[in-house]
Amino acid sequence: MNTVAQQSISADNLAKQSSAHGAVLERLRGMLPAASVITDAAGLRPYETDGLTAIREMPWVVVLPETEAQVAEIVRCCAEHGVPIIPRGAGTGLSGGARPHQKGVVLGLSKMSAILEIDPENRIAKVQAGVRNLAITQAAQTHGLYYAPDPSSQIACSIGGNVAENAGGVHCLKYGLTVNNVLGARVVMASGEIVELGGVLYDNPGPDLLALICGSEGMLGIVTQVTVALLPEPETKAVLLAAFCEVVQAGNAVAAIISAGIIPAGMEMMDKMAVQAAEAFAKAGYPLDAEAILIIELDGAAAELATLNTQVTDILRAYGAYQVDEAHDATQQARLWKGRKSAFPAIGRLSPDYLCMDGTIPRKALPKVLTEIDTISQTFGLAVANVFHAADGNLHPLVLFDANVPGQTDHAMAMGAKILEACVAAGGTVTGEHGVGVEKLDTMCVQFSSEELQQFFRLKAAVDPTDLLNPGKGIPTLTRCGELGGMHVHKGRLPFPELERF
Numbered sequence: 001m002n003t004v005a006q007q008s009i010s011a012d013n014l015a016k017q018s019s020a021h022g023a024v025l026e027r028l029r030g031m032l033p034a035a036s037v038i039t040d041a042a043g044l045r046p047y048e049t050d051g052l053t054a055i056r057e058m059p060w061v062v063v064l065p066e067t068e069a070q071v072a073e074i075v076r077c078c079a080e081h082g083v084p085i086i087p088r089g090a091g092t093g094l095s096g097g098a099r100p101h102q103k104g105v106v107l108g109l110s111k112m113s114a115i116l117e118i119d120p121e122n123r124i125a126k127v128q129a130g131v132r133n134l135a136i137t138q139a140a141q142t143h144g145l146y147y148a149p150d151p152s153s154q155i156a157c158s159i160g161g162n163v164a165e166n167a168g169g170v171h172c173l174k175y176g177l178t179v180n181n182v183l184g185a186r187v188v189m190a191s192g193e194i195v196e197l198g199g200v201l202y203d204n205p206g207p208d209l210l211a212l213i214c215g216s217e218g219m220l221g222i223v224t225q226v227t228v229a230l231l232p233e234p235e236t237k238a239v240l241l242a243a244f245c246e247v248v249q250a251g252n253a254v255a256a257i258i259s260a261g262i263i264p265a266g267m268e269m270m271d272k273m274a275v276q277a278a279e280a281f282a283k284a285g286y287p288l289d290a291e292a293i294l295i296i297e298l299d300g301a302a303a304e305l306a307t308l309n310t311q312v313t314d315i316l317r318a319y320g321a322y323q324v325d326e327a328h329d330a331t332q333q334a335r336l337w338k339g340r341k342s343a344f345p346a347i348g349r350l351s352p353d354y355l356c357m358d359g360t361i362p363r364k365a366l367p368k369v370l371t372e373i374d375t376i377s378q379t380f381g382l383a384v385a386n387v388f389h390a391a392d393g394n395l396h397p398l399v400l401f402d403a404n405v406p407g408q409t410d411h412a413m414a415m416g417a418k419i420l421e422a423c424v425a426a427g428g429t430v431t432g433e434h435g436v437g438v439e440k441l442d443t444m445c446v447q448f449s450s451e452e453l454q455q456f457f458r459l460k461a462a463v464d465p466t467d468l469l470n471p472g473k474g475i476p477t478l479t480r481c482g483e484l485g486g487m488h489v490h491k492g493r494l495p496f497p498e499l500e501r502f
Ligand SMILES: Cc1cc2nc3c(=O)[nH]c(=O)nc-3n(C[C@H](O)[C@H](O)[C@H](O)COP(=O)(O)OP(=O)(O)OC[C@H]3O[C@@H](n4cnc5c(N)ncnc54)[C@H](O)[C@@H]3O)c2cc1C
Pocket: 050, 051, 086, 087, 088, 089, 090, 091, 092, 093, 094, 096, 097, 098, 109, 129, 150, 151, 152, 153, 156, 157, 158, 159, 160, 161, 162, 163, 164, 165, 166, 167, 168, 169, 170, 217, 218, 219, 221, 222, 223, 224, 344, 345, 433, 434, 470, 473
């Protein structure tokens, strides 16, 4: 699948054509070991896409610095010569945020993977940006602590990428998104200056620039180091599996549990197609006849948990669950979660390609929007599997398609856009946790007015006046929105005029 790939310009050819690129390449080769400046096609290939594999572009050059000082020097060099920079963590992003630029430097942070400090007294960890999410919890576990935000990609994704996307996960319902669990960050700005945002406490004077960096998708600065809050492992937890004959029943049960004042540690929903795929992949013990299942984790003190467990089970039954099972031990709990956490790769076995959408809606709109997604799926003739953070209203409809069928990638993307439009119409938003990247530029035109988009541009221009940090991502141009014709008119995917000026 290579629908918008262009011919790669070899690094040395571009360097010959452009004196700016020549000067940058020479400086990069002078400051980093040879193996950390990648210019050959085979070495560049792994960086041509992220988790949004429908969109590819060969980078001009990839650099892999090992220190913050090197990151700052790379940024200063690119700034002097007007060459764009695309920060990259582990490349698991699903919205094309790390999509390379044909004339830009991909700045990969994977070699900055040191855990600098675990401080159990203050319950914090200081880590470099390239550290994997799960590695933080693994390092903290010996102290009975863990890092709460747990994207399903946590085995691979980096904490820097989590900050840039304001990543969520199963436990974010109770413990908050990345922004709620990050205390401080060191950031290289577009000028190459290094700033320290936040600290080790929950509040700091002045405007909350740390919160601004969370979710900024590599467009406002490059995160080199992160200080995160660690939480004590809960005294005890229970994991329940509830099976329903109708998706709508499961949606109503979710709303009823939250309305009863209960905040589970996690509450996830999967529809029949997702259940069947995950079961075949992970052997989690899911009921194959269910139209929808909920996986619910409750945590806290043992005495409190017994009461909660009964309350939740009663609600599930009252809303139509025909089966409610509790995992008997930690192994079975892990098995139930394994099915959910491997649902995306499991769906990958059903179809050559899929697009993972990421709309968020008010909880009470769940049944209505799920029905609408079904209708959109029938209209477009492409299957959809639903796996999502139900209690947050954060939907992940997976649109199944085959990129080898001419036109089907665009058709799938148009269908995905329709789903996001339905989310906005229900009072929701076009992204819950995966970011805008390039994938949702068009649907941003649906959610925001031109006045609102201009505020985003003013902010970006104030921090990165020459637009060198991850240009063309996150904020659609007003021209793009104008060409799309305003609200709720999706006319197919446009090219990326935002990138042509470099
Ligand atoms: C199977 C699967 C499951 C997933 N499940 C979830 C989930 O449950 N919740 C969730 O939120 N996401 C999920 N994701 C999406 C993805 O894992 C997250 O968005 C993650 O935060 C990306 O981290 P990364 O290191 O891979 O970043 P990348 O993909 O490399 O980059 C993502 C964006 O961040 C920027 N960036 C990366 N590092 C830095 C840095 N150090 N400084 C500045 N900008 C930077 C990039 O420019 C890009 O815009 C999933 C992805 C997959 C493939």
